Amino acid sequence: MIAAARSRAFAPIFLVAAFALSGSPASAQKAGGTITVGLELDIPGFDPLKVGVYDTAALTASSAIFETLTYLDANGKAQPRLALSWEPSEDFKTWTFKLRPGVKFHDGTPFNAAAYKANFDRQKDPANKCRCAFYIAAVKSVEAPDELTVVYNLVDPSVNYPTLVSYANQNAAMHSPTAWKEKGDDYNRNPVGTGPYVLKSWTAGDRMILEKNPNYWDKDKIFLDRIILKPLPDAQSRFASLQSGEVDLIWDDEYDADNIQRAQKDSKLTVHTYTGSGATVYAMNTKVAPFDDVRVRQALVMSIDRKKWSQAVTNGLARPASNPYGEGSWVKCKDDGALPLDVEKAKALIKDYGKPVEFKMLVTATPRGRANGQVLQQFWKNAGASMEIEQVDQATIPARAFTRQFMMTPWRIVDLADPDPQMYANFKTGSPVALANYSNPELDGLLDKARTTADTDKRIDLYCQITRLINKEAIWFWTFQNTYYAISTVKVKGLPKMYSGVIDVSRAWKE
Amino acid sequence: MAFFVARRLLYLLPVLIAVSLLTFSIASLLPGDLALTILADQATPENLAALRRDMGLDQPIWQRYFIWLGNVLQGDFGRSFRTGQTVLQAVAERLPVSIELMLLAQLGALAIGVPLAIICAARSGGPFDRFMTGTAFGMLSVPTFLSAILLIYLFAVELRWLPATGYVPFAEDPLGNLRFFVLPSLTLALAEWPGIMRILRSDMIATLQEDYISLAKAKGLTPARILFVHALKPSSLTLVTITGINIGRLIGGALIVETIFALPGIGRLLVGAILTRDLIILQGVVLLVAAGFVIMNFIVDLLYAVLDPRIRHGHA
Numbered sequence: 001m002i003a004a005a006r007s008r009a010f011a012p013i014f015l016v017a018a019f020a021l022s023g024s025p026a027s028a029q030k031a032g033g034t035i036t037v038g039l040e041l042d043i044p045g046f047d048p049l050k051v052g053v054y055d056t057a058a059l060t061a062s063s064a065i066f067e068t069l070t071y072l073d074a075n076g077k078a079q080p081r082l083a084l085s086w087e088p089s090e091d092f093k094t095w096t097f098k099l100r101p102g103v104k105f106h107d108g109t110p111f112n113a114a115a116y117k118a119n120f121d122r123q124k125d126p127a128n129k130c131r132c133a134f135y136i137a138a139v140k141s142v143e144a145p146d147e148l149t150v151v152y153n154l155v156d157p158s159v160n161y162p163t164l165v166s167y168a169n170q171n172a173a174m175h176s177p178t179a180w181k182e183k184g185d186d187y188n189r190n191p192v193g194t195g196p197y198v199l200k201s202w203t204a205g206d207r208m209i210l211e212k213n214p215n216y217w218d219k220d221k222i223f224l225d226r227i228i229l230k231p232l233p234d235a236q237s238r239f240a241s242l243q244s245g246e247v248d249l250i251w252d253d254e255y256d257a258d259n260i261q262r263a264q265k266d267s268k269l270t271v272h273t274y275t276g277s278g279a280t281v282y283a284m285n286t287k288v289a290p291f292d293d294v295r296v297r298q299a300l301v302m303s304i305d306r307k308k309w310s311q312a313v314t315n316g317l318a319r320p321a322s323n324p325y326g327e328g329s330w331v332k333c334k335d336d337g338a339l340p341l342d343v344e345k346a347k348a349l350i351k352d353y354g355k356p357v358e359f360k361m362l363v364t365a366t367p368r369g370r371a372n373g374q375v376l377q378q379f380w381k382n383a384g385a386s387m388e389i390e391q392v393d394q395a396t397i398p399a400r401a402f403t404r405q406f407m408m409t410p411w412r413i414v415d416l417a418d419p420d421p422q423m424y425a426n427f428k429t430g431s432p433v434a435l436a437n438y439s440n441p442e443l444d445g446l447l448d449k450a451r452t453t454a455d456t457d458k459r460i461d462l463y464c465q466i467t468r469l470i471n472k473e474a475i476w477f478w479t480f481q482n483t484y485y486a487i488s489t490v491k492v493k494g495l496p497k498m499y500s501g502v503i504d505v506s507r508a509w510k511e
Numbered sequence: 512m513a514f515f516v517a518r519r520l521l522y523l524l525p526v527l528i529a530v531s532l533l534t535f536s537i538a539s540l541l542p543g544d545l546a547l548t549i550l551a552d553q554a555t556p557e558n559l560a561a562l563r564r565d566m567g568l569d570q571p572i573w574q575r576y577f578i579w580l581g582n583v584l585q586g587d588f589g590r591s592f593r594t595g596q597t598v599l600q601a602v603a604e605r606l607p608v609s610i611e612l613m614l615l616a617q618l619g620a621l622a623i624g625v626p627l628a629i630i631c632a633a634r635s636g637g638p639f640d641r642f643m644t645g646t647a648f649g650m651l652s653v654p655t656f657l658s659a660i661l662l663i664y665l666f667a668v669e670l671r672w673l674p675a676t677g678y679v680p681f682a683e684d685p686l687g688n689l690r691f692f693v694l695p696s697l698t699l700a701l702a703e704w705p706g707i708m709r710i711l712r713s714d715m716i717a718t719l720q721e722d723y724i725s726l727a728k729a730k731g732l733t734p735a736r737i738l739f740v741h742a743l744k745p746s747s748l749t750l751v752t753i754t755g756i757n758i759g760r761l762i763g764g765a766l767i768v769e770t771i772f773a774l775p776g777i778g779r780l781l782v783g784a785i786l787t788r789d790l791i792i793l794q795g796v797v798l799l800v801a802a803g804f805v806i807m808n809f810i811v812d813l814l815y816a817v818l819d820p821r822i823r824h825g826h827a
Contacts, residue, residue: 038676042779044591044594045595050594050595051593131549131550131551134553189596203678203775204601204775205604205776205780207677232773233779233783233786236660236771237663237676240660240668240675240676241674241676243675244671244674245671246675246676393547395551399550399554402555
């Protein structure tokens with residue numbers, strides 16, 4: 001233990017890197033103590049009917065209070081949590097989960113298939129008008145044939161479904177049916193799950209105190225006695241609170257590059273980072289001139305210098321993306337067909353097109369949105385294209401996108417353990433989110449095949465063909481990968497990979 | 512006096528109506544309406560139309576205003592679509608924090624400003640007076656967010672005397688509660704004391720030239736007695752007004768200070784409502800705060816009338 005601590009002090013960088021790969025070295029775990037976490041936002045609550053979607057702050061709390069059927073291990077594979085095992089049907093449209101017996105909610109209600117089905121039905125019920133229902137649109141129904149069996153009936157085949165119920169989001173987290181029925185409106189702020197921590201107290205805008213669940217089924221793997229979550233909205237004072245020792249861990253993002261880079265040089269702090277799948281992207285409306293011409297689209301993509309862009313807005317922290325999958329995805333392509341950075345070629349393509357390239361781009365009316373818009377404007381000006389920034393409120397972008405009232409719009413491919421849900425929605429002809437208005441039978445065929453192929457290598461090949469096609473047609477372009485940050489004191493250990501940006505401290509410990 | 516109060520109350524009515532109109536139209540005219548915000552990435556035309564119908568957003572704006580006003584008059588300010596909390600619940604939870612912050616900030620500003628003003632007035636034109644007048648001017652120009660961060664770095668990160676952020680209720684731990692309030696209230700006080708000092712200083716310099724002060728000097732009273740007993744009281748009338756008006760500035764400052772120091776007060780509630788486009792909380796809280804401010808100033812008006820009969824009789 002002492003030796004381990006000493007070697008860690010001498011080689012912190014190496015150990016942090018090794019640590020991220022291996023998960024948790026068994027020798028160093030220490031029970032007891034409190035971890036205080038500084039989050040960005042106030043958590044609005046946990047009832048999916050009320051809040052609709054959990055944000056990053058809510059997910060840190062929900063990962064401690066609630067559980068899901070599976071979780072992702074360090075290699076991104078689904079592992080048993082509330083489910084012990086699972087089995088697909090031959091067409092991958094039905095998944096049968098066997099549940100862990102003997103699990104109880106914090107209020108004593110038994111967790112079983114009926115409880116699971118009640119959670120699902122409550123979200124799906126049209127009378128409840130839950131925003132969360134959108135995210136389970138791909139699930140037709142959930143059946144509970146016996147006490148410990150849950151059957152998912154999917155609308156479309158999904159070869160990797162268990163990885164999609166692997167973190168405690170608004171849909172996958174299991175709530176106690178007794179609790180939401182008894183508490184009604186108050187349930188939102190009095191959540192009851194099966195997780196390793198129980199909500200002790202919650203002062204609005206100030207702190208949420210979670211205490212170790214003494215009856216947790218896997219309590220030997222839980223070390224901290226207490227988790228305190230505090231909303232610290234200001235990035236500077238949040239970082240200062242970490243430096244002064246009032247909090248042990250803070251959420252951060254790459255736009256706060258100064259503090260992240262300062263922390264990287266600080267021997268008392270550890271920067272946890274994870275690059276997931278997905279990316280920040282832009283979509284071009286190919287039904288509108290000049291984007292109806294592939295030369296224009298290619299020219300615009302070829303004039304974007306992502307490294308310079310990253311340097312300008314995030315001190316170089318943002319990681320360029322050349323495909324929609326990202327480092328965190330199991331889809332790795334030898335050749336993703338990304339167009340090279342080539343301003344001369346771009347100029348030639350635009351000249352070839354013959355007409356002036358002028359268009360409008362939607363930009364969120366925030367300092368970040370404007371900065372990104374101006375950088376792009378400059379790149380395209382260099383290539384001889386003129387882009388006009390149209391500033392709009394963040395909330396209006398989806399509506400404009402769905403009704404195709406845009407020429408170019410920013411978008412995001414969210415981080416999921418399997419590429420199918422996002423890729424299918426974004427590129428299949430006729431999907432509401434197929435923003436480019438682009439239709440190609442070859443692309444449709446590849447997408448259909450990729451979602452019904454079980455063999456991983458074959459799927460990788462299909463997804464690589466898909467990105468090559470999209471990159472060549474330049475209907476969307478990817479800018480930066482989804483990268484997440486948390487900064488802690490060096491004492492905090494055992495933080496798992498931040499899949500989907502979730503900071504899960506429920507299995508961490510403090511040295 | 513009753514007539515005076517009644518007349519003032521009558522003035523209050525149009526002000527409050529104007530405030531409610533402004534609040535409502537600000538929230539309604541913001542880009543991106545409530546339905547868009549609630550639906551976010553599901554804002555398909557069909558969903559939008561359905562939600563707008565459900566929420567009555569398809570009705571004309573004046574009709575929505577009267578419905579909203581009617582509800583407000585019955586004490587129903589609406590519910591946050593994010594948390595399900597009512598506006599009144601949210602405000603009631605957070606009001607004590609903001610009131611404590613403002614009280615401590617005001618006390619701090621007075622504790623710094625009043626003694627300095629007296630010393631400066633006593634030796635007006637002297638080196639200390641000139642130095643302090645310059646300093647006050649400089650401090651007036653320092654924005655709150657800068658002094659807040661500087662104070663955090665000095666007292667929390669470097670010296671580690673005080674916490675950088677956080678809060679504990681007074682009832683739970685009175686001493687701890689005050690520790691958390693030192694830096695935030697000091698930040699606000701640093702922006703407030705220069706105004707107090709400059710006003711009081713010039714009023715006192717004027718008072719010290721009055722005949723009765725010369726008389727007091729001639730009677731051989733000590734300078735301290737003259738300053739604190741004979742000069743301070745008559746000079747502090749303007750201070751009362753300033754303190755009243757300062758509440759408005761303090762509310763504005765609280766928005767920034769509560770966010771930086773993570774105090775769970777009204778300011779944080781507002782900033783959060785703006786960031787998450789929680790328009791119902793936004794318009795409810797702005798209306799309550801504005802009404803509170805108007806009523807505070809109404810009370811200050813009354814106090815003034817109590818202190819100075821000329822105002823009461825309408826020929827000041």
